């Protein structure tokens with residue numbers, strides 16, 4: 502259990518990639534704060550399961566990352582009840598698909614706040630304690646869309662490119678402090694979010710499940726298979742370790758060759 506005695510804060514960890522990352526971190530014995538929305542009982546069941554896995558305290562905080570004040574309260578609570586985060590995983594994210602001249606202004610604002618500005622807020626709030634300890638790991642779930650674009654995703658692509666740029670800039674600021682900051686950039690990952698899109702697309706386009714998967718979702722992904730949440734979690738876990746001490750400011754693609762094209 503190589504993360505025993507460390508505290509990890511994983512945003513957007515009640516579902517999908519974030520939950521898998523939380524499980525991986527818990528399996529190494531870290532104290533953990535999970536965050537995100539969902540069914541209260543289901544979240545409590547996950548919290549208890551994570552606590553059993555790690556043998557350390559696990560808390561859930563329902564902070565809405567749209568709101569900087571709630572982000573600050575979450576980081577403060579984590580520091581007070583678990584210890585200041587040694588590992589910060591900025592994973593929460595939302596998507597909206599529409600042409601730019603029809604893009605709802607409130608959706609643009611929400612995507613920029615949750616996918617980009619929240620990364621700034623958690624990072625600025627967690628860094629002082631990491632600097633004091635001379636050790637820290639910050640891992641941002643970006644996306645293939647931090648490197649390349651797709652139409653109708655202007656806010657998401659702008660926010661994810663922003664996360665990649667933010668990561669590089671902060672990496673230079675903290676390079677000598679024993680703290681690393683990196684992005685993981687997955688292609689299409691098999692999460693409930695993606696699964697939910699399949700029946701609607703089958704109906705709308707008169708396609709089979711396989712056609713939707715291969716000709717729509719995995720069109721850009723040469724491996725023609727979804728990235729798994731466990732694969733993303735394994736890379737995140739590697740980045741928390743000593744073997745990754747010299748990896749900083751990097752944008753690590755895990756996209757089945759998407760951005761190699």
Ligand code: NAD
Nearest residue numbers: 513514515516517518537538565566593594644689690692
């Ligand atoms: P998901 O919808 O399964 O999980 C998103 C998590 O963020 C949930 O826990 C949700 O409750 C939380 N969340 C949403 N809005 C929030 C808010 N305002 N405040 C706090 N928490 C909030 O999605 P996922 O597919 O696991 O995505 C996780 C991250 O991975 C996102 O940043 C996403 O952009 C990125 N990503 C996903 C894929 C993919 O194909 N699934 C690909 C590349 C990048």
